[in-house]
Amino acid sequence: MGKPTRDVRMSFQTMKVLETFLENPTDLLAGADVQKRSGLASGTLYPILLRLEAAGWFVSQWESVDPVAVGRPRRRLYRLTPSGLARASEVFASFARGLPA
Amino acid sequence: MTSEDKNALVDQADDFAARVIRHTARRAPHPLNERLEEEWLADLAERRGHWQRMGLTLGCLWATRIIAAERVAAASAPAVIAAHGSTESLTSGPSPLSRRTIVLLMIVSIHALLLYGLISGLATRVARAIITPTTVEIIHQQKIERRAVDPLVPHPDMGHTRIDTLKFDPMHFDDVAEPAIIPPGESGATTIVTVDPPPPPPAVRRIGGPGPRFPATEDFYPAASRRAAEQGMSTVRVCVDAAGKLTGDPRIAQSSGVGRLDEGALRLARAGSGYYRSTLVNGHPIADCYPVRVHFILN
Numbered sequence: 053m054g055k056p057t058r059d060v061r062m063s064f065q066t067m068k069v070l071e072t073f074l075e076n077p078t079d080l081l082a083g084a085d086v087q088k089r090s091g092l093a094s095g096t097l098y099p100i101l102l103r104l105e106a107a108g109w110f111v112s113q114w115e116s117v118d119p120v121a122v123g124r125p126r127r128r129l130y131r132l133t134p135s136g137l138a139r140a141s142e143v144f145a146s147f148a149r150g151l152p153a
Numbered sequence: 154m155t156s157e158d159k160n161a162l163v164d165q166a167d168d169f170a171a172r173v174i175r176h177t178a179r180r181a182p183h184p185l186n187e188r189l190e191e192e193w194l195a196d197l198a199e200r201r202g203h204w205q206r207m208g209l210t211l212g213c214l215w216a217t218r219i220i221a222a223e224r225v226a227a228a229s230a231p232a233v234i235a236a237h238g239s240t241e242s243l244t245s246g247p248s249p250l251s252r253r254t255i256v257l258l259m260i261v262s263i264h265a266l267l268l269y270g271l272i273s274g275l276a277t278r279v280a281r282a283i284i285t286p287t288t289v290e291i292i293h294q295q296k297i298e299r300r301a302v303d304p305l306v307p308h309p310d311m312g313h314t315r316i317d318t319l320k321f322d323p324m325h326f327d328d329v330a331e332p333a334i335i336p337p338g339e340s341g342a343t344t345i346v347t348v349d350p351p352p353p354p355p356a357v358r359r360i361g362g363p364g365p366r367f368p369a370t371e372d373f374y375p376a377a378s379r380r381a382a383e384q385g386m387s388t389v390r391v392c393v394d395a396a397g398k399l400t401g402d403p404r405i406a407q408s409s410g411v412g413r414l415d416e417g418a419l420r421l422a423r424a425g426s427g428y429y430r431s432t433l434v435n436g437h438p439i440a441d442c443y444p445v446r447v448h449f450i451l452n
Binding site: 082083084093094095096097098099102103115124125126127128 | 185188189191192193194195196198199200208209211212213214215216219220223
């Protein structure tokens with residue numbers, strides 16, 4: 053996705069996704085991994101991932117495997133950007149202080 | 154349903170879910186459609202279980218609608234911002250389809266899926282997989298031959314008839330006599346019992362006798378017998394009720410050989426009325442008749 057275009061509305065589901073990534077900020081996670089850890093439905097999760105990526109919080113890349121060799125399509129892996137990590141940390145810190153993000 | 158049929162059914166369901174996801178992803182805004190198709194198919198490959206795959210399929214349908222709505226809103230955002238000077242409406246942009254249309258489409262889709270399942274035989278296979286077949290086992294009824302038996306006249310084939318009778322004995326009136334075996338034709342009017350009755354529980358019987366306050370024998374020793382130095386033992390049969398009182402006149406069951414001594418024994422037995430120890434059956438006092446031995450011995 054391109055560079056950040058606009059901010060993201062912070063919902064409970066969005067914070068669940070961010071919390072999942074903040075557990076290990078350097079990890080590359082596929083949508084199925086995030087869903088297992090956050091418990092969100094796929095219909096909710098994927099729009100949030102695309103939204104955060106469009107806002108520059110995440111970057112994504114294809115899994116470096118041969119689909120023929122592994123017998124399945126490649127997974128799309130997401131990772132927090134440095135600015136996304138800083139902003140996500142700021143969001144949770146502000147919530148901890150009781151202030152709006 | 155065999156394992157091959159189940160595997161074929163699973164493959165058919167997976168193929169159906171992949172087709173729906175592929176079709177749904179292609180309807181997403183360009184250039185996301187190709188990416189989402191591969192991403193979601195990779196996600197589908199990791200799902201285990203039919204319900205998870207079905208959930209992902211429905212989730213992709215929903216996600217496509219949300220993503221398309223957001224793209225439309227983002228495309229029209231500059232115009233909205235120019236018109237209103239705000240980005241407030243970006244998070245809830247207008248949908249290309251009204252809510253009523255979406256619900257209608259979902260209902261039509263569900264009916265189309267059901268119709269597809271009925272036509273392709275998928276519904277029948279699912280029903281066979283879910284419903285356990287009912288097995289019917291035929292149990293042959295055994296014929297029971299019933300023979301008419303006269304309750305009073307023994308059947309000629311019976312040989313010997315077993316008849317239970319009760320012998321009343323005033324001394325042991327609660328004892329049950331052994332069943333008598335009589336030849337056919339001699340049963341008379343007694344009741345024929347063809348089934349052995351359950352044996353009665355053994356009764357603990359304690360025969361009564363003179364109680365602790367029973368009169369002393371010396372007081373009834375005939376004076377003439379003392380002078381004549383007559384000695385002996387008289388056996389007196391007494392009938393006593395549950396309270397230890399005589400219910401009839403005592404009688405000599407076995408004489409001592411001396412009439413005076415027997416008379417003295419009878420007087421002693423009469424004088425002891427009310428001081429007898431009654432017979433106990435299972436701890437309960439009953440009326441009973443029993444012998445009492447009276448010894449007349451000179452000191």
